[in-house]
Amino acid sequence: MTRSARRTRRMLQVTGAGVAALLALGACSSSDSDSSTKSDSSASDKSASSSGKLSGTVTVFAAASLKESFTTLGKEFEKAHPGTKVTFSFSGSDTLAAQITGGAPADVFAAASPKTMKIVTDKGDAAGTPVTFVRNQLEIATLPGNPDKVSSLKDLTKSGLKVVLCDKTVPCGAAAQKALDASKLKLTPVSYEQDVKAALNKVVLKEADAAVVYKTDVKAAGDKVEGVEFPESAKAVNDYPITPLKGSKHAATAEAFIAFVRSAEGQKVLSEAGFLKP
Template identity: 60%
Template sequence: MRARRFRTTLAALTVLAVLCLPGCGSGGETASPPPAGDGARITGDVTVFAAASLAESFTRLGRDFEAAHPGVRVSFSFAGSSALANQINQGAPADVFAAAAPANMKTVTDAGNGDGTPATFARNQLVIAVPEGNPGGLTGLADLTRPGVKVALCAEQVPCGAAARRVLTAAGVRVTPVTLERDVKAALSKLRLGEVDAALVYRTDVRAAGGDVDGVEFPESAGAAYEYPIVLLSDAPNVRAGRAFVDLVLSAAGLAVLTAAGFQAP
């Protein structure tokens, strides 16, 4: 009788433990991604092409995704959105594309390489990045034209370059940069290396750079805020996992990671 009672109690405890697995003892900082729409298990690798300015936040989301789907590996290719769009249209294998501007996304969808309508998941604005403490005393766009001030801009083909052109045109300021960089990280790197005195980069990149870089806000940036769209690619090697990653980015957990990095809600 005692052995039978022990086996019954053990079975009940086992059932309770299984039922508790998804939610008991949570309280960690990692938010769980939403489940796959069809409830099937996510397997395999996921390849995400994403704008350079998304590097820190998407890397965090990739870790969260892998934690929620054991055995799955998320690989990222971070670069300028225009370069990534060209790679996708030339047949580079990827599951998801996240761009820093609708124009670069349109390049991909117009070529028939997007699966469905892209969804906007975040917005971003430019700031003037300067060395810590702003030793040059820069306060606005007009200061970028001062004699001796070396400025780095992104090339106009990439979103940070197009945004810089828009704000400078709106402000009636003509800046002659000493360098045009392939993406926002490269422009910021020139500043951190001391090769320039200022760079027009995204607010999120200044935050990610830490204490050695400060950001000078300017009013014209509000008129050039860029929307970030994301889409599952039509030739995605891993459709199920790619769609689940897109769902994570669009979820409340994804927005929390993005806004913590300095992005604005869409």
Template identity: 60%
Template structure:
């Protein structure tokens, strides 16, 4: 009887030990599987491919062209396609149904056109700021040194149209300086206003500091204190109807990265 009881107890103990070891092995296996699953999810989610169409303010042309190449290098299989122009015209195109993945505007007011139409995928993020400068022909032949000089007799000045961010900023700066002038031309984006100076068709133009820096070989720039009253914030947003939603999110994130910020600040943009 004693021997049988001992045998039964030993069998039960062996079974319990085996079950315990099996449970431990099962737990370890489940933990590893969970870890592998979570680690593989980000890599599949981070995969970006295809064309990313970006509508961006004309003043971003130089820097965004550079950033587009860097983005493509970081995401093999992607192509970044840009449409540069006046922010107000781009915003209208987006709300009218133009296919685009990302919108980068030169002012919150133009971005509001898109957000009010519920065409932004989320809240826009301000990624840089920009200030105005007086662009003059090389050597500054008219000896312009202040905003008030633009109102001088016979002075020919080009401005952006008031609905364009650079035009709105120019009007703010002129008002702050108490300067009243009649431009000889109103352009639809800042690059067009700058071209008037390059070609010698005007004596000066109010453009962004970044544009003056980018074109330093052809023109000169004159700082003026009233520019501090007309600083433009630049917001960016992925679009709600983006054909390439993954690419849109990745590009917006990249523009806000440390690498992108170095490119933007080197071009003269300011941190927000």
């Protein structure tokens, strides 16, 4: 090989090495850029998740007797946590429990008795251990002015008096039956209703003369009914448990709502509605 050919070959080798180095440097630079972008994105996500700000909609399945107080608490919670929304489904606790175990989407369950809550926990649908947040006591709701002069549980057995009870599978119905058993009284109502609001409404509409409901429902009805206390109700006080549910898309907000219900502010609203402390 001539001296000129060797010189040309060395120049090509040097040029090739330089190009390779430049390509390697470019690749490294690109990799560093991608890594930096991913790192910045990860840091941003981490910062957002640790900000502590609640968001999203939580659906609360709650016993019918909680309608007025929980509606108020929902509005106050939303006001305290902008960006959140609380929606409710109110009904008999047994109906709600069946819906939850049947797959209905919900984030929180507030029942009117431990028995109905057990339906949900036994199926493994609770995301935590239920806690009692209030208690409730029965009262007789009569027509305004109490024209039939009802003064005791025994008076409800009077002939011709149209009395309504909650169904025995519903917490208010089970409690009423417990009070009747304690008094050794037998009562045949004109109808059994699926939740306490339906039972109370029979009296409000003057379709019944009296109904055994909760004190909170009598208070919520105002002058549409008159309440009559009876001592046997002390033997049938219902505990109200509450729990977050599995599958919630906004678990942190659900937990925060439960905490709000149990807070001093939440308990004040519930106490004013006639509920007893847990």
